[in-house]
Amino acid sequence: MAPDTKRSGAGLVETDLLRLATAGSVDDGKSTLVGRLLYDTKSVLADQMEAVERATQGGGDPDLSLLVDGLRSEREQGITIDVAYRYFATPRRSFVLADTPGHVQYTRNTVTGASTAQLAVLLVDARHGVVEQTRRHAAVMALLRVPRLVLAVNKIDLVDYDETTYLTIAKEFVEIAQSLGYGDSDDTAVVTIPVSAKVGDNVVVPSERTPWYDGPTLLDHLESVPVDGPDAAAPFRFPVQTVIRPRTAEYPDYRGYAGLVGAGTVRVGDPVVVLPDGQRTTIEGIDRFEGSVDSAVAGDSVVLRLADDLGVARGAVIAAADDAPEAVTEFSATLAWLHDKPLVPGRKLLVKHGTHTVQAMITAVLDRLDVQTLAREPDPDGLEINDIGHVAITVAEPLPLDDYDRVAATGSFLVIDPQAGDTLAAGMRA
Amino acid sequence: MTATVETTAHDQLAALESEAIHVMREVAGEFDRPVILFSGGKDSMLLVHLARKAFWPAPVPFPVLHVDTGHNFDEVLSFRDAVVERYGLTLEVAKVQDYLDDGRLTERADGTRNPLQTTPLLDAIADNRHDAVFGGGRRDEERARAKERIFSLRTAFGAWEPSRQRPELWNLYNGRHKPGEHVRVFPLSNWTELDVWRYIAREGIELPTIYYAHDRDVFARDGMWLTSGPWGGPRDGETVVSKTVRYRTVGDGSCTGAVESTATTLDEVLAEVRESRLTERGATRADDRLSEAAMEDRKKEGYF
Numbered sequence: 001m002a003p004d005t006k007r008s009g010a011g012l013v014e015t016d017l018l019r020l021a022t023a024g025s026v027d028d029g030k031s032t033l034v035g036r037l038l039y040d041t042k043s044v045l046a047d048q049m050e051a052v053e054r055a056t057q058g059g060g061d062p063d064l065s066l067l068v069d070g071l072r073s074e075r076e077q078g079i080t081i082d083v084a085y086r087y088f089a090t091p092r093r094s095f096v097l098a099d100t101p102g103h104v105q106y107t108r109n110t111v112t113g114a115s116t117a118q119l120a121v122l123l124v125d126a127r128h129g130v131v132e133q134t135r136r137h138a139a140v141m142a143l144l145r146v147p148r149l150v151l152a153v154n155k156i157d158l159v160d161y162d163e164t165t166y167l168t169i170a171k172e173f174v175e176i177a178q179s180l181g182y183g184d185s186d187d188t189a190v191v192t193i194p195v196s197a198k199v200g201d202n203v204v205v206p207s208e209r210t211p212w213y214d215g216p217t218l219l220d221h222l223e224s225v226p227v228d229g230p231d232a233a234a235p236f237r238f239p240v241q242t243v244i245r246p247r248t249a250e251y252p253d254y255r256g257y258a259g260l261v262g263a264g265t266v267r268v269g270d271p272v273v274v275l276p277d278g279q280r281t282t283i284e285g286i287d288r289f290e291g292s293v294d295s296a297v298a299g300d301s302v303v304l305r306l307a308d309d310l311g312v313a314r315g316a317v318i319a320a321a322d323d324a325p326e327a328v329t330e331f332s333a334t335l336a337w338l339h340d341k342p343l344v345p346g347r348k349l350l351v352k353h354g355t356h357t358v359q360a361m362i363t364a365v366l367d368r369l370d371v372q373t374l375a376r377e378p379d380p381d382g383l384e385i386n387d388i389g390h391v392a393i394t395v396a397e398p399l400p401l402d403d404y405d406r407v408a409a410t411g412s413f414l415v416i417d418p419q420a421g422d423t424l425a426a427g428m429r430a
Numbered sequence: 431m432t433a434t435v436e437t438t439a440h441d442q443l444a445a446l447e448s449e450a451i452h453v454m455r456e457v458a459g460e461f462d463r464p465v466i467l468f469s470g471g472k473d474s475m476l477l478v479h480l481a482r483k484a485f486w487p488a489p490v491p492f493p494v495l496h497v498d499t500g501h502n503f504d505e506v507l508s509f510r511d512a513v514v515e516r517y518g519l520t521l522e523v524a525k526v527q528d529y530l531d532d533g534r535l536t537e538r539a540d541g542t543r544n545p546l547q548t549t550p551l552l553d554a555i556a557d558n559r560h561d562a563v564f565g566g567g568r569r570d571e572e573r574a575r576a577k578e579r580i581f582s583l584r585t586a587f588g589a590w591e592p593s594r595q596r597p598e599l600w601n602l603y604n605g606r607h608k609p610g611e612h613v614r615v616f617p618l619s620n621w622t623e624l625d626v627w628r629y630i631a632r633e634g635i636e637l638p639t640i641y642y643a644h645d646r647d648v649f650a651r652d653g654m655w656l657t658s659g660p661w662g663g664p665r666d667g668e669t670v671v672s673k674t675v676r677y678r679t680v681g682d683g684s685c686t687g688a689v690e691s692t693a694t695t696l697d698e699v700l701a702e703v704r705e706s707r708l709t710e711r712g713a714t715r716a717d718d719r720l721s722e723a724a725m726e727d728r729k730k731e732g733y734f
Contacts, residue, residue, distance in 0.1 A: 082595070083597075086576065241456060243460045248487070260601070288715050300448055
């Protein structure tokens, strides 16, 4: 067995980088929590801290939330209006934190943060417990297949470090998470932690005021939780970004296909199929700037050379010959609607899947998720901003779509407004 | 569970490099006339290095654009030209001086020209019909940048409108824009200053000599060590002293401060960055100290 800092079993690429998302509703103290993580990991530099001390109203302890409130309009209103990315590191691990605000456009921001997260930290105020936003955030994390959840029960100091209050909230949250599919295995574990971001209890330093809690601090957990890197054991998927044809004296006939391995592993000699057309060939070479390599795994940017000259262009997907997705023109998918402009079935739209953008039409809205009850409401009129629903889509050219649950890289897509160019929705084939 | 696939070590720098290369190739695939902003500074050197890797064995398919404030360090300018020559790049230069000479811009009272770069930059983008502009900006630099997208849509006036930014999901970038609009692209968004230096060390990327400790005549202003140049020198009461310094950023000479340092090698610079208690912008850029929201305001006007 592998040591416990790696996931047991096969195929996961190890990394020393954890990408996480935080979500909470207004006034849960999320900015303070993130500020506390940065401050207590000594990721705040002197000039940033001086700026915070200058800006803290009325003297006293520095307001750590000011470390992360980015835009002046936010500082004036005391809110966070957009996803912000924070970086901090400890000797054990580096962290990219997507800080997603909890009020207007909450689903839009949470979906964005969740799309790249390996772990989500949700916040509740210990005085209020689990609220609608908490359910919504947990539902979005589950939908996007964020593997792990942490609930930080914040402001524990304001309920006098009461164990019963904490346990009641923790129990309710774990039940919600289980109903969403979490907690079945170590890989989808749910952890709850009583914290006070303002005072610092159990964020980085264990608190003496919660003697009844013997679990890890938030940072301990973030440092030690297994990180699921790209899944090297998944079926191979490679959306072609651009064709490399130098036509120089040194490389007169070179032709390679540049891209990022979206899923799985590729080796020289592997049989592959080029989608959507379906031609079969084998991998002749895998090139990097440093030289040729024998194999590449999910997350690697490489150039592939194929044994046959097939006229492959941007938009194609090179996939494992024995486990390739079928190219389809009609499919169903879950959409998270992200735009003020509501979904009107029948309008012409664009779908961007991998490196291919095609014309598309949403022919029917099959259901809408009620995030409060997690029930599916059938046949809604449409979808509005922050709605999540199941739709039927027709596209003008066949797309090699996987089920999102099986291969996220080729199971996800954007819905784009062809006139304004805005991103309207995040889609997952389901 | 079968254990047939070996585990591959993927360190953080490899992941950041792969992500940046992916971003550059997306731009090559979706835009007609991209350009790389290139000052000869370390972040723009990193962009050129990553572009060479992204398209190898083909040459870099984009020209580079230098917005020249006229307040350059000689070492950086000659370095810029050497890099352009070595890699066969096409260099475009937009000169602030031209705008001052014909009156389209006027010199500021404080003498700094960083805020003056915006107009020549936007004109160069429009004149050359660039639809994608690579910048070396990182989200760790400053609070307004923490909210920046990797693909950042700019209006026909070059303005950054925070409320109009598109959500960015997975690694699917939406580069659609209307005629006249363009997209700023930041492949280094997820890098930190330490990542940049670790990567420079690992890849052996050459930098202008002013990034390493050297003796220089400097004077103190606003808590920074500034140096004399075409932009002027010490004012009355500002004393020139000789110090061993290096630069952490390279910008307009009038407002880019040096830090006291004895780091003459990459390893020593790395050690210093690890221990530094100031952000690189806070330490060395007077332009960001103009107000609490200095960067936010400049970005809205069309700055990098």
